[in-house]
Amino acid sequence: MMHIYKYFILIPLSILLTNCGDTNGSKKSSLSINIDAKSLMLGDTLNLSINDPQKQEITKVSYELNGKSIDKNSILTNITLGQKEITAKVTLGDKIETLTKSVQIFNNVIPSYYKYEVVNTYPHDITSYTQGLEFYNGELYESTGQKTESKLRKVNFETGEVLKNLDLEDQYFGEGLTILNDKIYQLTWQAKRGFVYDVNTFEKLSTFNYGTSKEGWGICNDGETLYKSDGTEKIYLLNPENLSEKGHIEVYTEKGKIPNLNEMEWIDGKIFANIYQKNGVLIINPKTGGVEGVIDFKPLRKLVTQHPELDVLNGIAYHPERKTIFVTGKNWDKVFEVKIKKQ
Incomplete structure (x- = not known):
């Protein structure tokens, strides 16, 4: 019966990444959001962190998923599937940089x-x-x-x-x-x-x-x-x-x-x-x-x-x-x- 299942599904889609620069828009940020997973499913833990190749002094990071505040280790429950946007506000001294990352959340069961x-x-x-x-x-x-x-x-x-x-x-x-x-x-x-x-x-x-x-x-x-x-x-x-x-x-x-x-x-x-x-x-x-x-x-x-x-x-x-x-x-x-x- 696998041919019936393949009849309805599409090829798996890769996670899309888009990073925005700092709030002043003066240059592209060296920072980016990292997720410790190749793909995300309902019930997974996000495991968010900030890539900081320049080793800057980060004093605070807050995350949002589609505009709602989340923890860096949030579990994906009580959420709809599909295209989502993760936003991180990173405080560097007296400056705040806003980063975004687009992800897709897949279902966690086989039909x-x-x-x-x-x-x-x-x-x-x-x-x-x-x-x-x-x-x-x-x-x-x-x-x-x-x-x-x-x-x-x-x-x-x-x-x-x-x-x-x-x-x-x-x-x-x-x-x-x-x-x-x-x-x-x-x-x-x-x-x-x-x-x-x-x-x-x-x-x-x-x-x-x-x-x-x-x-x-x-x-x-x-x-x-x-x-x-x-x-x-x-x-x-x-x-x-x-x-x-x-x-x-x-x-x-x-x-x-x-x-x-x-x-x-x-x-x-x-x-x-x-x-x-x-x-x-x-x-x-x-x-x-x-x-x-x-x-x-x-x-x-x-x-x-x-x-x-x-x-x-x-x-x-x-x-x-x-x-x-x-x-x-x-x-x-x-x-x-x-x-x-x-x-």
Whole structure:
């Protein structure tokens, strides 16, 4: 099964080092931050020190990790993964030099592999370029893409009948959706704009613009916070009231970052994320960004009608009462209800 794991991970990335000069910017500092490790993982000890080839008289050193004060021997716990910046303020007599060093923090576990069992198969509109899929109060909602063809729908999952439909304006390319407190949040791709609707009437209540994230891909929620992907390794945390970004996590294995995060679903405290064009799903710890599991759904694509417009898997919906996951893809004519189990 190692080929499945390699399918999702990237080549390990080296730690990047960048040193800044003194606070006056007059010359490059001879000092630098040293870490007694070739790479860093969650749970490691930093073991920080200052390289001082000129043997200057250092009277004080203080360290920060992404703006938060840390000790020189801090253990990497209660921290998210990914790119971080270590800052050292070094006192030399009456002068203070500020040094920085960029590091990457990797996950400290190897992802588990999950197998799946198809328990039911249902019809799906073969013309739907599925971008988002989610159950709410037992009803299935779907967002589809492509300019001039994007839609918001409520669907009878057993028959495939479209119960309610709203066409997006032609300039928008629909992306993921999630539902919280009777409000549907729908993303668009490159327009940097999302929409909020009443779940019962599909009335558009408001629009919102993206912040640091440049595109809209997938979105899910944990009952309080919205989680938004933008096609990178980052998942942004959004306030559902004003849609402002209140931080992000970066998705990493013990080998490297995982980009192209797309459709997402919140399931039992974890984020399940489809990787664009990979026909598989990652199970992500939302507190750290660490990948804890991998599900390879690639065989499902062979079970749908093969046609020129057939595209990749992209649709994950959890049914909490049935405790099953519904998956489909772009222009697939079937939705598969599955159960998963750790191997």
